[in-house]
Amino acid sequence: xxxxxxxxxxxxxxxxxxxxxxxxxxxxxxxxxxxxxxxxxxxxxxxxxxxxxxxxxxxxxxxxxxxxxxxxxxxxxxxxxxxxxxxxxxxxxxxxxxxxxxxxxxxxxxxxxxxxxxxxxxxxxxxxxxxxxxxxxxxxxxxxxxxxxxxxxxxxxxxxxxxxxxxxxxxxxxxxxxxxxxxxxxxxxxxxxxxxxxxxxxxxxxxxxxxxxxxxxxxxxxxxxxxxxxxxxxxxxxxxxxxxxxxxxxxxxxxxxxxxxxxxxxxxxxxxxxxxxxxxxxxxxxxxxxxxxxxxxxxxxxxxxxxxxxxxxxxxxxxxxxxxxxxxxxxxxxxxxxxxxxxxxxxxxxxxxxxxxxxxxxxx
Amino acid sequence: xxxxxxxxxxxxxxxxxxxxxxxxxxxxxxxxxxxxxxxxxxxxxxxxxxxxxxxxxxxxxxxxxxxxxxxxxxxxxxxxxxxxxxxxxxxxxxxxxxxxxxxxxxxxxxxxxxxxxxxxxxxxxxxxxxxxxxxxxxxxxxxxxxxxxxxxxxxxxxxxxxxxxxxxxxxxxxxxxxxxxxxxxxxxxxxxxxxxxxxxxxxxxxxxxxxxxxxxxxxxxxxxxxxxxxxxxxxxxxxxxxxxxxxxxxxxxxxxxxxxxxxxxxx
Numbered sequence: 001x002x003x004x005x006x007x008x009x010x011x012x013x014x015x016x017x018x019x020x021x022x023x024x025x026x027x028x029x030x031x032x033x034x035x036x037x038x039x040x041x042x043x044x045x046x047x048x049x050x051x052x053x054x055x056x057x058x059x060x061x062x063x064x065x066x067x068x069x070x071x072x073x074x075x076x077x078x079x080x081x082x083x084x085x086x087x088x089x090x091x092x093x094x095x096x097x098x099x100x101x102x103x104x105x106x107x108x109x110x111x112x113x114x115x116x117x118x119x120x121x122x123x124x125x126x127x128x129x130x131x132x133x134x135x136x137x138x139x140x141x142x143x144x145x146x147x148x149x150x151x152x153x154x155x156x157x158x159x160x161x162x163x164x165x166x167x168x169x170x171x172x173x174x175x176x177x178x179x180x181x182x183x184x185x186x187x188x189x190x191x192x193x194x195x196x197x198x199x200x201x202x203x204x205x206x207x208x209x210x211x212x213x214x215x216x217x218x219x220x221x222x223x224x225x226x227x228x229x230x231x232x233x234x235x236x237x238x239x240x241x242x243x244x245x246x247x248x249x250x251x252x253x254x255x256x257x258x259x260x261x262x263x264x265x266x267x268x269x270x271x272x273x274x275x276x277x278x279x280x281x282x283x284x285x286x287x288x289x290x291x292x293x294x295x296x297x298x299x300x301x302x303x304x305x306x307x308x309x310x311x312x313x314x315x316x317x318x319x320x321x322x323x324x325x326x327x328x329x330x331x332x333x334x335x336x337x338x339x340x341x342x343x344x345x346x347x348x349x350x351x352x353x354x355x356x357x358x359x360x361x362x363x364x
Numbered sequence: 365x366x367x368x369x370x371x372x373x374x375x376x377x378x379x380x381x382x383x384x385x386x387x388x389x390x391x392x393x394x395x396x397x398x399x400x401x402x403x404x405x406x407x408x409x410x411x412x413x414x415x416x417x418x419x420x421x422x423x424x425x426x427x428x429x430x431x432x433x434x435x436x437x438x439x440x441x442x443x444x445x446x447x448x449x450x451x452x453x454x455x456x457x458x459x460x461x462x463x464x465x466x467x468x469x470x471x472x473x474x475x476x477x478x479x480x481x482x483x484x485x486x487x488x489x490x491x492x493x494x495x496x497x498x499x500x501x502x503x504x505x506x507x508x509x510x511x512x513x514x515x516x517x518x519x520x521x522x523x524x525x526x527x528x529x530x531x532x533x534x535x536x537x538x539x540x541x542x543x544x545x546x547x548x549x550x551x552x553x554x555x556x557x558x559x560x561x562x563x564x565x566x567x568x569x570x571x572x573x574x575x576x577x578x579x580x581x582x583x584x585x586x587x588x589x590x591x592x593x594x595x596x597x598x599x600x601x602x603x604x605x606x607x608x609x610x611x612x613x614x615x616x617x618x619x620x621x622x623x624x625x626x627x628x629x630x631x
């Protein structure tokens with residue numbers, strides 16, 4: 001160790017709050033303390049205790065019992081090294097305290113940075129379960145409200161066809177599809193897109209483009225059965241709620257569904273997951289079977305659409321642009337239809353050629 | 365590292381300023397925005413960092429400036445040199461009512477830990493550093509935050525305390541419990557910790573907060589009677605412009621908690 005003395009502040013037991021500057025030196029197992037204005041003290045190493053203290057434990061307090069009470073030395077951490085070198089055991093406990101303080105600080109800072117991030121992540125993760133909770137509790141009145149909003153928006157975007165063979169055919173299909181006691185309302189909108197959607201509250205909107213493209217009433221019925229299944233399974237509501245955002249969801253959790261109604265108007269733009277599509281296909285087939293409508297129509301329409309998709313024309317049918325992996329779905333439909341449906345099928349009595357001719361020729 | 369020895373004089377009672385006398389070639393460092401006046405012959409120089417000799421090289425300067433940014437101070441400090449031939453004076457004024465505390469760093473062991481916005485001015489060569497409060501509890505609830513200012517050197521430093529100043533030397537083991545906002549500065553040998561006030565009722569309605577700061581000796585502590593934040597709160601509360609203030613002291617028991625805004629709907 002170097003022989004340079006260590007400067008410290010010495011507090012004698014007299015209760016002198018100010019203390020005195022002192023110089024320290026280690027000599028033959030003893031600590032020599034030389035206060036500025038009194039005689040040198042010589043303390044046995046065994047009598048000494050040391051602890052880290054002060055701001056951030058950056059100071060050392062070395063104490064020993066003596067006449068009249070406890071003597072105390074305060075030494076800065078920066079100056080203590082020579083003493084620590086010769087008496088490591090004396091400082092072991094204090095050094096541990098210092099390390100712990102540092103460790104806790106590191107941990108605390110990390111937590112402080114991580115907590116907000118975790119909170120944000122938690123909120124993102126919570127949106128879906130919360131949305132599902134809301135969906136379970138949405139009352140029929142809100143469903144109707146959403147249906148009306150969808151209808152209002154459709155009226156805004158496009159003209160509704162009120163009469164003619166196409167409307168009659170659609171009503172015919174609708175009557176076959178609806179279960180007893182089920183209140184479904186079918187609307188035909190004059191738009192060239194190949195699209196159809198069902199809204200909560202029993203509103204089903206079909207675009208004239210879809211009717212024009214379909215080869216028979218059964219094909220249209222297949223598509224509608226699928227869309228109605230989405231509503232039945234509450235897929236549409238779930239998507240509406242999820243896209244509505246946390247604020248709306250939380251207010252809905254507390255019973256205020258008002259804001260949801262407005263969001264429902266965007267139903268036509270909803271995208272469903274692959275699982276939801278598969279589920280809706282299965283449920284749609286079930287409905288077709290109950291209505292004794294030939295389920296091959298659904299398959300045929302899908303095939304027609306897949307072909308037009310493959311042609312890569314600009315007219316990618318909107319109804320399936322959001323529906324993933326058409327080929328895969330056609331496959332699973334084929335498999336489902338391979339086993340013949342029990343019961344007989346009954347043709348929908350519509351003159352389809354007349355229907356197609358009656359529809360306005362709206363090429364995109 | 366030789367510090368410039370500066371002579372000074374403090375004027376005023378409750379709104380003070382300190383006048384520092386610089387010999388030819390001497391310099392002082394001032395916090396940006398506190399200079400009051402300076403005599404002819406004093407050159408003002410804005411430097412990046414704190415102007416202490418420790419900061420050599422660009423990296424050191426950047427580091428020093430970064431630390432100043434953390435403490436919420438400006439990136440630059442201003443140095444006032446005396447380029448004249450005789451003694452010249454420059455004055456720094458306190459930013460709000462209170463006392464200017466002259467501290468000779470050599471008499472307190474070379475280091476002083478202060479609350480981060482209390483620094484006013486110092487002799488050139490005093491380094492203005494930051495010290496993170498590493499006790500998490502103290503950092504969170506100690507009223508001063510995690511970032512404290514550390515003054516190193518052996519020259520004069522001037523710090524500012526709001527209201528009336530209490531300068532107290534604590535004997536070894538002597539403990540003082542202090543409202544967390546009232547600590548201005550202390551020697552590093554003082555243990556700064558927090559203590560839970562113990563009673564929820566006191567914390568909510570006593571207006572003193574949940575925690576006390578406890579200062580344990582040995583060492584010197586400087587306390588202020590009026591933290592700026594406390595005064596600012598009162599001014600805002602008394603203001604007619606701010607909603608809820610009502611232009612008068614609230615007489616309701618719950619008035620101060622903002623119960624109205626808690627329960628009120630946002631429509």
